[in-house]
Amino acid sequence: MSGSQVLRFTLLYTGLVALFNSTLLLLGERRVDAYVAVNVLSFYVSYSLARPPTRPGVATVVLHVLLLTVFAVVVTLRVYEVLVG
Amino acid sequence: MNRALAVLGVNVVAVSVLAAVYGLYTQDTAILGVALSVSLVGAVLLAMSFATSEAVLSSLVEYAEIASRALTTVVEDLDLLRSRLLATVDGGEVRLAIARTPDPGSLGTGIGVRYGEPYISFPVGRVLEGATVVTELDGRSLESALGSVLVDSLGLCSRVVTEVSGRFVRVELYGISRPLERMCGMPVNPVNVLTAVALARVTGRAVALVESGQVAGGRYAVFEVVS
Numbered sequence: 001m002s003g004s005q006v007l008r009f010t011l012l013y014t015g016l017v018a019l020f021n022s023t024l025l026l027l028g029e030r031r032v033d034a035y036v037a038v039n040v041l042s043f044y045v046s047y048s049l050a051r052p053p054t055r056p057g058v059a060t061v062v063l064h065v066l067l068l069t070v071f072a073v074v075v076t077l078r079v080y081e082v083l084v085g
Numbered sequence: 086m087n088r089a090l091a092v093l094g095v096n097v098v099a100v101s102v103l104a105a106v107y108g109l110y111t112q113d114t115a116i117l118g119v120a121l122s123v124s125l126v127g128a129v130l131l132a133m134s135f136a137t138s139e140a141v142l143s144s145l146v147e148y149a150e151i152a153s154r155a156l157t158t159v160v161e162d163l164d165l166l167r168s169r170l171l172a173t174v175d176g177g178e179v180r181l182a183i184a185r186t187p188d189p190g191s192l193g194t195g196i197g198v199r200y201g202e203p204y205i206s207f208p209v210g211r212v213l214e215g216a217t218v219v220t221e222l223d224g225r226s227l228e229s230a231l232g233s234v235l236v237d238s239l240g241l242c243s244r245v246v247t248e249v250s251g252r253f254v255r256v257e258l259y260g261i262s263r264p265l266e267r268m269c270g271m272p273v274n275p276v277n278v279l280t281a282v283a284l285a286r287v288t289g290r291a292v293a294l295v296e297s298g299q300v301a302g303g304r305y306a307v308f309e310v311v312s
Contacts, residue, residue: 006087006133010090010133021122030118031114032121035119036122038122039125052137058135060136063129
């Protein structure tokens with residue numbers, strides 16, 4: 001049933017985010033972008049493992065564009081930092 | 086739209102904003118990082134609430150459309166387009182009929198001809214059995230009982246308004262579920278059928294659909310209480 005598919009995705013995604021956030025916090029990570037980048041990765045891992053039934057529309061496109069843009073910005077800044085510094 | 090997911094998303098965003106404010110206030114970038122991460126979770130849940138669809142619901146809607154089209158073809162073939170949709174309750178069981186006769190009780194099951202007039206009649210079982218039965222036909226109690234069935238139980242629409250005038254009951258449905266609204270153009274559609282069955286249930290009498298159409302923001306149907 002799709003209701004359970006959405007539930008499975010939500011549980012997996014929030015579970016992964018909680019796990020990674022706690023791990024990063026316990027490791028003493030202070031960089032904000034690390035938390036955000038890992039979150040985006042958690043989303044795509046959850047999305048590929050428990051893909052909820054989505055209907056094509058603006059919300060889906062906006063979500064993917066937002067997440068990929070955030071991830072691209074975070075990675076670009078980090079690469080730029082490495083190259084410059 | 087998945088309302089539960091939307092509410093969850095908004096709450097998660099609200100909590101993450103508070104955490105972000107606290108992180109900024111204490112200059113703790115770790116808390117700020119967790120807050121931004123959690124706000125992203127909220128945004129994802131909010132977006133998913135608009136993007137996800139109930140696959141089973143979609144299947145049922147498609148099936149309802151197929152069934153409506155099949156029944157419409159039979160209705161057209163039997164020249165019953167200008168007939169009435171009748172719903173009767175007999176011994177807890179609901180029977181639906183599409184016929185020109187005013188007496189639905191006299192119709193047998195299936196497709197047949199009575200007094201030279203074709204009809205379709207079929208039992209639909211004990212659907213909506215838990216509906217509140219009103220003893221008197223007054224607008225307010227009928228509206229409350231129909232609202233309980235059509236809005237709370239079935240989620241067919243968001244508001245029901247009824248008006249009783251003698252033997253006639255006018256039911257106005259506002260905020261009809263979009264997939265069902267799409268089918269309202271068909272002679273036999275789920276909205277009219279479910280409203281007829283619900284009205285027959287709550288009144289405990291046979292009802293016949295006399296007229297239906299659109300009103301601003303919804304649809305109306307006028308039923309005659311036959312017995």
